[in-house]
Amino acid sequence: MEIGERIRQVRIHKGMTQTELIKGICSNTYISKIESGKAKPSYSFITKIAKVLEVDAEFLLDMNMKNVEPDVHRIYESYISFRKINSQDLALLKLHSKENHSNFTLIKIYYVLISYYTANDMEEAHPIVEQAKNIISPAQPTFENETSYYFHSLYKYFNTNKNYSEALFYANLHLESLQHEETSLRAAKAYLNLAQVRTKMDEDLELARLYTKKALQIFKDQDFKGGIANSLAQLAIQYHRNDLYDDALKTLDELFQFSEGFNKDYYAPILAYNYGRVYQKQKQFDQAAAYMLQSIEYDINADKEEETIHALEVLSDISIQRKNWEEADDYLKKGFRLTTLYNLPNSYIQLLHLRSQIYKARFDFPSYEKELQQAVQLAQKGKYSLLAKEISTELAEHYNEVRAYKMAAKYYQIALLC
Incomplete structure (x- = not known):
């Protein structure tokens, strides 16, 4: 060069x-x-x-940099240890990312670049990931340790971008690359990552729970407290998503007891929200609303207003089920404000879905249909497959009931393709 x-x-x-x-x-x-x-x-x-x-x-x-491998290895090892890189080292990796190096060296280069830019500059990460995918094939034989870090960086990139199908692909490759470390903390974290992606993609979460329980057992064996707490939180979510409420409450109780001696302030809003979700599903609305308001208070006190959107969605739903339209409208307005302020497309779709229920309850079917159609379009555009399937199915069933069979067929087809 x-x-x-x-x-x-x-x-x-x-x-x-x-x-x-x-x-x-x-x-x-x-x-x-x-x-x-x-x-x-x-x-x-x-x-x-x-x-x-x-x-x-x-x-x-030094334009040729013939012996760049030692520098790449030094930067790679330093980044794994400290998660930091200086400007000159970053420039060196960027300059050599397109050079004719061995697969061994390129994997180290791209691991650091993808990890760094996913955390610091997502726009810069996009072309680097595409470049890496074109240069490095997952099927190429390489070195186990370096491959595992590389696959993990791609999992993080796609998961951050909510491209869960790609995230799942690389989460699986990451776990496979750790086959000789089945009981290590790295394997436990890989199991939990895989469980989290499956939780976002699957309706039946039995497999996700299996991965979470594997991670939890390793974390307990090695007394890794952060992993124990995060696994319990994830397991509780998976239980209540599949309507296993007793198991969900039992797991939340275990997390509550555990967090009393570990990072109590961090897990308090997580516990409040998830207790509220379980009670909401059981239609114990007074308890659910109390936990959700507590969750919002925790987040506001921690200067995390963006996180309150999830509790506002639940409170909106509770108000709608109670037919308290004024209260529901107030929560929805607060929610829509946050989706605009913090760019929360998934939550925006959820709120559209909730608002449509008010139109339906008031027999304003044109507005109900329009709202759900918009929600489906946005869910498809954002690749929120479970959400698109759920809303498309609801809309299809509505059209079938009112004998609009062509429209029903259209939305059943969308649901099938999600």
Whole structure:
């Protein structure tokens, strides 16, 4: 790679324009010639530019970097240990992500880049992930430890982007890559990741519960408190999602007792919300509403207003079932405000679905149909397959009841394809 191209790559990585880079150093015409390879810079120029780019001059000068593997390994090991990387090391990995390196080296490069940018700059992560998928095949033989970290970084990326089918694919590959560490903490975390994705995708959560219980047992064997608490919380959700309310309450009670001696403040809102969800499903609305209001209070006190959206959805549903339209409308307005303020598309769809129930109860069927149609479209666009299936089925059954058979067939078909 020519020095001009190296300067350009590092400048772009730093988010700098040519004008910002060369302020007080040279003209835009000169830097353009250097970056395009039409001019060769002096050492004095390189040292000035390197200072602005916050890299060593030798980094810009050493254009071939034939023996980059030791540096990649150093950066890789450091990132695994400390989850930090400096600007120069990040630039080095970015510059070499397209070079003709061994699969072993490329997997290390892409693991660090995908992990770092998923946590810090999702827009930058998108092209890196596509690049990695084109260069590295999951079927290629490689080294177990490096592969497991690489697959985990892809799982995190797709899970963060709510692309759960891709997240599930890489969560499975991550777990398979740990076959020789079946009782390690890394395997337990992989089981829990897989369970969480399955919880988002499946209706019958028996398999998700199996993975969660495997994770929980390993966490208990190794006395890993954070893993124990998170597994109990996940297991409670899986139970109540499948209407196993006694099991859900028993698991929440276990989490309550455990959290008394571990991170009580963190788990208090989680417990309040999930107790409320179970009581809501059992139609014990007074208890459910009390827990939800407590959950909101916890989140507000912790300056986590965005998290209150889930409790507001439940409170809206409770008010609708009680036919308290004014109260339901108040909770829905608060919820819609949060979906706009914090960009919460999934919750926006949920609120549309809830509001449609008010129209239906008031026999305003055109508004009911319009609301559900919009919810289905948004659920399909956002790839929320379970939500799209649930709402499409409801709409199809409504159309079937009113003998609008073509529309019923349309939405049954959508539900089948979800």
